[in-house]
Amino acid sequence: MIETRGLRKSFRSRAGRETKTVEAVRGVDLDVPAGEIFGFLGPNGAGKTTTLRMLATLIEPDGGQATIAGADLLKDPGEVRRRIGYVAQGGSTWDESTGREELVLQARMYGIRKTEAQRRAARALEAFQLVEFADRKCKTYSGGQRRRVEIALGIIHEPKIVFLDEPTTGLDPQSRAHMWDEIRRLRADGMTVFITTHYLDEADALCDRIAIMDHGEVVAEGTPADLKREISGDVVQVGLDVTATGEAEKLLDGEEYVNRLELLDEGGLRLFVDEGATAIPRILRRVDAAGLDLRSIELHRPSLDDVFLTKTGRSLRES
Amino acid sequence: MKLARDTWLIFQRQLHLLLRNPVWVFVGVFQPVMYLLLFAPLLKPALGAATQAEAYKIFVPGLLVLLAIFGGLFQGFGLIAELRAGVIERSRVTPVSRLALLLGRSLRDVVSLMTQAVIITLLALLFDLRVFIGDLLLAYLMLALIALMTSAVSYGVALKVKSEDALAPLMNTVAQPVLLLSGILLPLAFAPGWLQGVAKWNPFSWAVDGTRALFNGDIGDDRVWQGLSIIAVLAAAGVYWAARQFARSVR
Ligand SMILES: Nc1ncnc2c1ncn2[C@@H]1O[C@H](COP(=O)(O)OP(=O)(O)OP(=O)(O)O)[C@@H](O)[C@H]1O
Numbered sequence: 181m182i183e184t185r186g187l188r189k190s191f192r193s194r195a196g197r198e199t200k201t202v203e204a205v206r207g208v209d210l211d212v213p214a215g216e217i218f219g220f221l222g223p224n225g226a227g228k229t230t231t232l233r234m235l236a237t238l239i240e241p242d243g244g245q246a247t248i249a250g251a252d253l254l255k256d257p258g259e260v261r262r263r264i265g266y267v268a269q270g271g272s273t274w275d276e277s278t279g280r281e282e283l284v285l286q287a288r289m290y291g292i293r294k295t296e297a298q299r300r301a302a303r304a305l306e307a308f309q310l311v312e313f314a315d316r317k318c319k320t321y322s323g324g325q326r327r328r329v330e331i332a333l334g335i336i337h338e339p340k341i342v343f344l345d346e347p348t349t350g351l352d353p354q355s356r357a358h359m360w361d362e363i364r365r366l367r368a369d370g371m372t373v374f375i376t377t378h379y380l381d382e383a384d385a386l387c388d389r390i391a392i393m394d395h396g397e398v399v400a401e402g403t404p405a406d407l408k409r410e411i412s413g414d415v416v417q418v419g420l421d422v423t424a425t426g427e428a429e430k431l432l433d434g435e436e437y438v439n440r441l442e443l444l445d446e447g448g449l450r451l452f453v454d455e456g457a458t459a460i461p462r463i464l465r466r467v468d469a470a471g472l473d474l475r476s477i478e479l480h481r482p483s484l485d486d487v488f489l490t491k492t493g494r495s496l497r498e499s
Numbered sequence: 500m501k502l503a504r505d506t507w508l509i510f511q512r513q514l515h516l517l518l519r520n521p522v523w524v525f526v527g528v529f530q531p532v533m534y535l536l537l538f539a540p541l542l543k544p545a546l547g548a549a550t551q552a553e554a555y556k557i558f559v560p561g562l563l564v565l566l567a568i569f570g571g572l573f574q575g576f577g578l579i580a581e582l583r584a585g586v587i588e589r590s591r592v593t594p595v596s597r598l599a600l601l602l603g604r605s606l607r608d609v610v611s612l613m614t615q616a617v618i619i620t621l622l623a624l625l626f627d628l629r630v631f632i633g634d635l636l637l638a639y640l641m642l643a644l645i646a647l648m649t650s651a652v653s654y655g656v657a658l659k660v661k662s663e664d665a666l667a668p669l670m671n672t673v674a675q676p677v678l679l680l681s682g683i684l685l686p687l688a689f690a691p692g693w694l695q696g697v698a699k700w701n702p703f704s705w706a707v708d709g710t711r712a713l714f715n716g717d718i719g720d721d722r723v724w725q726g727l728s729i730i731a732v733l734a735a736a737g738v739y740w741a742a743r744q745f746a747r748s749v750r
Pocket residue numbers: 191192193202203204222223224225226227228229230231269378750
């Protein structure tokens with residue numbers, strides 16, 4: 181559905197006398213199949229928005245090429261526009277218009293006739309739970325209501341692909357959960373959804389596949405589960421009395437499923453295993469058979485942050 | 500066809516938003532009336548006109564051209580607000596015609612200017628101004644072209660500078676000499692020769708002369724077709740240039 185090769189963009193910015201070149205995006209290759217929620221995860225300034233704006237025909241790439249929904253980005257941007265929807269990071273509604281007016285106008289800008297545009301606006305208002313506010317000016321909306329209008333604007337013409345730049349930033353947990361449901365519904369309707377986010381949990385829970393971006397480059401790509409598996413496997417933490425720890429270490433160190441083992445200061449062990457789910461029963465059996473007193477057992481799965489950390493040497497939480 | 504449809508769409512939207520703002524409607528009507536009632540009475544003695552009607556024949560065309568210039572030149576501010584709100588970017592990802600994004604807005608400005616012009620003309624009729632309808636319509640065409648040009652240029656500049664802080668001084672710098680050198684408020688007939696020479700290079704001076712000729716009933720006067728042609732060419736150039744700004748990436 182989306183295929184990019186070597187997409188590049190740099191900006192020249194002037195600071196006083198000096199002109200500095202910022203390489204915002206340096207060679208991005210992506211393959212996004214139809215019907216999936218694809219996530220772009222990365223810290224501030226990674227180049228997510230710049231990539232999206234190139235794909236949405238808003239800025240011209242310095243180099244590289246892309247095919248979007250079958251249309252060539254460079255040769256036929258007009259056709260790309262007809263096939264995609266785009267919701268900007270910074271908002272796109274006019275204070276003095278109502279949500280309904282914005283939706284009707286948007287549909288009509290895509291060449292849809294007036295009555296059909298009105299019908300679609302009414303349907304979108306319902307789908308995004310906006311009926312109550314439909315005829316109020318946008319400036320009276322809450323942040324979450326406004327964001328919902330903007331998403332609705334992006335899909336009013338039923339595009340094949342919609343780009344959502346940080347759709348949930350600034351939403352409260354409940355609105356966020358709602359938004360996730362809306363986005364899943366778009367996928368269920370057969371749309372390809374391309375979102376950007378810097379929330380780890382969002383990338384993890386919502387996206388079928390993600391690309392992790394840092395300093396203008398994709399540093400990792402895959403399903404969240406694959407990416408995490410690639411990293412390290414799971415960690416099983418076994419809580420034991422300090423006195424029992426030594427014996428348990430001897431017991432488990434030789435087990436073939438344990439890759440590595442660490443002692444915990446407060447008593448107990450940390451075991452690095454490939455697959456936590458199968459390792460836990462075996463650990464339990466060994467500990468139990470030796471008559472050791474088990475205080476707790478916890479399974480830690482590596483997070484996307486661990487993935488980011490291994491790929492870039494920095495934590496996404498800190499950056 | 501698509502251009503006409505898209506232009507109509509943008510025009511409707513812009514006009515709708517304008518009419519929804521009662522402050523604007525009030526100012527738009529109130530301002531020209533004030534000019535007419537408070538400034539015009541000074542004219543008869545100042546211009547040495549024989550009658551009040553005579554003074555209006557000189558002053559009203561100048562006032563209308565003035566309104567057309569200023570009505571257009573400051574429209575860019577609204578566009579910068581739209582730019583900031585993301586409305587322009589949102590329009591630019593749709594297949595809507597880029598020329599329509601400009602024309603829809605500029606035509607709204609032309610229509611609001613024409614409304615002002617009609618109000619002023621009607622009021623001036625009460626004060627014994629007399630002008631043939633054909634001449635008047637041609638004068639209105641001149642005004643529409645002026646407003647089209649100045650608003651298009653203002654939008655184009657707004658898209659280039661992207662900030663009110665830059666747009667305001669820029670437009671003022673342009674407007675001031677244009678105003679002083681056009682003989683809008685007082686005819687340049689009173690000006691010394693060198694000033695008249697400089698004014699020859701000011702297209703608005705030609706526009707004012709042409710409009711005055713029309714109000715005077717001299718439709719055959721060379722200044723009429725000269726003024727109209729100059730302004731028409733400039734309006735076309737302004738629209739072309741500004742539409743290209745809409746097509747280029749902004750923000
Ligand atoms: N118009 C511009 N002019 C100059 N530099 C720019 C411009 N747009 C983006 N940049 C720079 O390009 C880099 C990438 O910016 P971009 O907006 O793509 O990041 P992002 O991943 O979307 O970040 P965020 O999570 O904060 O939205 C940044 O260093 C930014 O300062």
